[in-house]
Amino acid sequence: MTRRTPPRPVDVARLFPELLPFRTESVRLHPRAGAPTYRDSSVGGPLLWPADEPWPLCPEHEGSPMVPVVQIHHGDVPDLVPFPAGCDLLQVLWCPRSHRDHGWVLPHVRWRRADAVGTRLEAPPSPAEREEDYVPRPCVIHPERVTEYPSWDLREDIWDALEDRFLALEEETGWDYQRHLSSAPGTKLVGYPGWSQHPDRPVCAGCGKHMEHLLTVRSTEADAVSRHAWTPVEEDRDRPYQGPGLVLGDLGGVYLFECHHCPGRPFAHRYDCS
Template sequence: MNVTRTTPPRPLDVAAVFPQLGPLARPAMRLHPRPGSPSPYDSSIGGPLLWPAHQPWLYCDMWHEGPAAPMLPVAQLYARDVPLLRPPGRADLLQVLWCPFEHPPEYKPPTKLFWRTAADVTDVLAAPPEPSGAEYDGYVPEPCVLAPEQITEYPDFLELSRELQQQLSDVSAWRAAGVVVDDSYAIAPQEFYGRELSVAPGWKVGGWPPWGLTDPVARFCVACGAAMSPLLTIPSYEWNDAGKGWVPYEDQARAAPGDDSASNPPGVQVSRGNHLQLYVCPKFPGTGHPHTDLIQ
């Protein structure tokens, strides 16, 4: 199944209006999961993994009652489909699994990452274990195929310098550049930046992380101290009513308020409506330098 999704262009080139943003631009790849029947040889959300038959499946036996729970596939991403991955060494495949139960103290589903070389997996596990339970249905992703699309992002408003925050919050600075600010944003034009011009919602690789539950928190590799990079955003929706400008052209006819079937095809709900952000060490991903994650 070939899926295409196209994000509408942003209402304006914000870096032309505020040149200080130009050096802060980052590529991101929106994954656009949509209902389908992926195989182990496809990139997917919630689909079957290219898992070696000889490798034991992962189970989690902590923090919940009953027998050990099998960890569940969350994402499988081939570098051919998502070139922003930059996998280590010969690897060309990223697999992400999680326990479908929240673990204290942060009360989030713990994740595991595997970087693989697909050609090395010649005997694929035929029957991975079925979910034995979950804290919420939203921790059992529905299988989805992907329509990766590269875009450009700018930092969340909270990550900007105080000077830039002040400029973006001043409607006269926008008007001086010839930008007509909608009346709904006239009092707080920084919300226009935040909702329509900076960080894209939804499943994505790379780019800038979303903030809101907390102020920005730098993440550092516990093995080498390097500043960690955003790898994957696992969201609770592809868009919401405040960010309808990010709805792909192909979905706009179905983007009715509150329609989760359109805005959340995998059915994932992270910590009751938040996002799980995965970070990796940019120097040594997948080589003993553990990833970290954060709920936002």
Template sequence: MARTTPPRPVDVEMLFPEVAAYRKDTVRLHPRVGSPGPRDSSLGGPLLWPHSLRWPHCDDDHGQVSPGAGVMPLVPVLQLFAADVPELPFPAGTDVLQVLWCPFDHGYIPQPKLYWQDSSTCEGELAARPLPDGAEEDYLPDPCVLHPERVVDYPSWDLPDEIAEVLKERFDRVEKETGWSYWQHLSVADGVKVGGYPTWTQEPVWPDCAGCGERMDHLLTVNSAEFDGASWRTWLPVEDTPDTGTIWDLPYENRRLIQSPPGLMFGDMGGIYLFTCQQCPDRPCTHTFDCS
């Protein structure tokens, strides 16, 4: 079933034309629990991994694991095919992006690694991957199928201060008259997504490329949830809206399968933001994290 974000309840660019210059396209991935295969785009599903490529490991020290446990295999997080998400900046000769991570704390979050692959050189998953002993349950995603949807992002934290100051009175007036907050309901799309703006919960920390010194591009966000207690009114998909009552009237497990299908949690409802430099030939990547 497709997932459809409701149209914004007001015309953002008519009310606040100053933000139009900062609009960006983003792809909400809408993971939902399912049984993806290695040739499907997925979150937490099996990967189309080349037989000739050794499965990646983390050889950092993991204090919570018994001494001598050795290197830890990474776990699959995201697999995105160009056919499903062509908006990704695939390097020439590749058509699959794979994100794996070490499911232990590395500065309060798992340690992600990115791989760009050519699906024609991949023959299927090597084997079922045992989960590392002692891994953080919150960092082990349940297998989910994806439902990519294109929507528009407007900046929240990334709105320039001088523009925010100009718009402050108008933001307040519109919220008082309509009940819709620019910051919570009208700006940045929630959830796991590609492109657009990171869904910062604190002030932005945009990384610079260590190679060329330029600011890196936001590649994708992996969030703890599709929406929160305030943003659900505009970011809950139409197909998941209850016939009666609100999402918060559903039994907890039913709501969790809509709000946080992969079962991930980073700090206090935080997000992991991955960045890449498209100027450098080796496509360096990095990540940041924040939470409430």
């Protein structure tokens, strides 16, 4: 079953043409509880991992194994996602425990060629200790390409220039720019990060440039306010759905970034709470 985001309830481009230079696109993953296999793109599902490649371990918790978070096959998502040359599989894992210097979780990103895996690791190690709220329930995904405008990432001078018009629109229609019209909520690839608070985009230690957003992993698809505009048309916005079941800083999220300029695509992450 596909998931389609309803059209924005108002024409953002017409009402706020100043935002057009900042318009971009992201891929909403719409994770829903299911039974993905290692062959599938998924959130929290099994990974296509080589038997002869070490499983990622947490450097802080005495080698505690990480858990699968996201697996994405290139053919399952739009070409917006910048896969490295020669790679067609993205895998993200993290250590599901709190970390002194890294926040709630410590992620690991792996790009690879699916047909080069060979013999698959059938029984990866599992951490002896974990925060259950940091372990995603296995979910199938329903990738969808959507248009976004900046929310927390909107430049301060542009925000100041538009704020009165944002407020006037909300008073007239009930639609809030940040919650209903700007960046898509939930777990997604590229586009704008799904910040709950002020942005903290990392700078690459190698080249000094700001890193590019790769992945947002959120606690929920949308909160009680934003779901009125972002719930897929195939679903009832007032009926709970079963997703990954994460609790990351209440209703916060984890955001992965990478540098497209430096060899090896170095990555970093940020987190916030709601």
